[in-house]
Amino acid sequence: MRSPKDFFGPLAVGAPAPVREVPARPSRMIHFFDPSNEKMAAKVPGMVGTVDVLLGNLEDAVKADRKEAARQGLVDIAKATDFGDSTQLWTRINSLDSPWVLDDLITLVTEIGDKLDVIMVPKVQGPEDIHYVDRILAQLEARAGLKRPILVHAILETARGMANVEEIAGASPRMQGISLGPADLAADRRMKTTRVGGGHPGYLVRQDPIDGNIEGDRRTYQQDLWHYTIARMVDACAMHGIFPYYGPFGDIKDVVACEDQFRNAFLLGCVGTWSLHPVQVDIAKRVFSPSAEDVAHARRVKEAMGDGTGAVMLDGKMEDDASLKQCLVILELAERLSANDPELASLYAVPSPSEATGTEATGTEGEAS
Ligand SMILES: CC(=O)SCCNC(=O)CCNC(=O)[C@H](O)C(C)(C)COP(=O)(O)OP(=O)(O)OC[C@H]1O[C@@H](n2cnc3c(N)ncnc32)[C@H](O)[C@@H]1OP(=O)(O)O
Numbered sequence: 001m002r003s004p005k006d007f008f009g010p011l012a013v014g015a016p017a018p019v020r021e022v023p024a025r026p027s028r029m030i031h032f033f034d035p036s037n038e039k040m041a042a043k044v045p046g047m048v049g050t051v052d053v054l055l056g057n058l059e060d061a062v063k064a065d066r067k068e069a070a071r072q073g074l075v076d077i078a079k080a081t082d083f084g085d086s087t088q089l090w091t092r093i094n095s096l097d098s099p100w101v102l103d104d105l106i107t108l109v110t111e112i113g114d115k116l117d118v119i120m121v122p123k124v125q126g127p128e129d130i131h132y133v134d135r136i137l138a139q140l141e142a143r144a145g146l147k148r149p150i151l152v153h154a155i156l157e158t159a160r161g162m163a164n165v166e167e168i169a170g171a172s173p174r175m176q177g178i179s180l181g182p183a184d185l186a187a188d189r190r191m192k193t194t195r196v197g198g199g200h201p202g203y204l205v206r207q208d209p210i211d212g213n214i215e216g217d218r219r220t221y222q223q224d225l226w227h228y229t230i231a232r233m234v235d236a237c238a239m240h241g242i243f244p245y246y247g248p249f250g251d252i253k254d255v256v257a258c259e260d261q262f263r264n265a266f267l268l269g270c271v272g273t274w275s276l277h278p279v280q281v282d283i284a285k286r287v288f289s290p291s292a293e294d295v296a297h298a299r300r301v302k303e304a305m306g307d308g309t310g311a312v313m314l315d316g317k318m319e320d321d322a323s324l325k326q327c328l329v330i331l332e333l334a335e336r337l338s339a340n341d342p343e344l345a346s347l348y349a350v351p352s353p354s355e356a357t358g359t360e361a362t363g364t365e366g367e368a369s
């Protein structure tokens, strides 16, 4: 482990200095696409501005004989596309034990490092995996003459990674966040599911027998397979000032259960999720943007709490410093999302940057991202 004194030093001569604080940019949906799939790739430029993150996936779901094509496809798309201020470009590289990952890193950082915001690393087992990527990225950033560091995002999808989640979250100042990878994690844990995320009807609790009649009509309640994992991931991320995300929901047709899974993650503290198909983009946007009612309520609590101390009654409920802090989380998120989205700004009644400063709007350039 590095000394705290060295933690924020660059890991290679000429590499940009690490960030002290992870930028809190909207990332409600990390939209996956396969850059080797021409039909899908052709849709990417048109999605700029409609999704918070576009992620060129190089790992699982890309066929082995298409790995080079996917890498080159991502380079071509990145070079040809202006992602503007409101959409970030991320990638998911191949796993660290694969034959492709070294070329993924060398090619992507030297060719399009200036366009890449975050590199997602799959199957992270412990902090040593992050340290490995951290050092290579610093060397490649120096070679490419990059002025800002590329951030790193880990996928939590092995039992060992889960056991080490706190150390992974704090392994480097590059750490931007962690996503749950329920499919690989289920396999690695030897769970008996066959799905990509979501629940299972067999994982349930049953109502006690009424009058001892075990054969009688007894309700069952399906339980959340992912509660423990997501909650632990959220705590690890919050402890280290980075961002937690739900991952994939593979039942594309079941938009109802998808929305429920996303909302559970949102309520537990996640800031976003993956979208695998265009139909999941609006679900993620709806779920990971606070509701207008919650924003209005948070604002009322803030007003009622004055200097933020003491206790007040509002609508028959006690509010104090702690409920105010929850309301401030909602308000901060609403303001951040509104900065890029006039529709949300109007829904939340957040003044536009020009209204807030009393100046005339002169265009979008230089607005908060
Ligand atoms: C466990 C994990 O690792 S999860 C992460 C890895 N998995 C992924 O990244 C999967 C990404 N998504 C996909 O591959 C696809 O969406 C699939 C295979 C799930 C479904 O693909 P299709 O059967 O083509 O879906 P469908 O027919 O509904 O597509 C409708 C249109 O949307 C396009 N589309 C589908 N997915 C995407 C996407 N992720 N991004 C952009 N466009 C897409 C299709 O090309 C199609 O275009 P068309 O109307 O011009 O023909």
Ligand SMILES: O=CC(=O)O
Pocket: 060, 155, 157, 180, 181, 182, 183, 184, 185, 196, 197, 247, 248
């Ligand atoms: O990569 C994601 C997963 O669920 O596995």
Ligand SMILES: [Mg+2]
Pocket: 060, 122, 157, 181, 183, 184
């Ligand atoms: Mg996986």
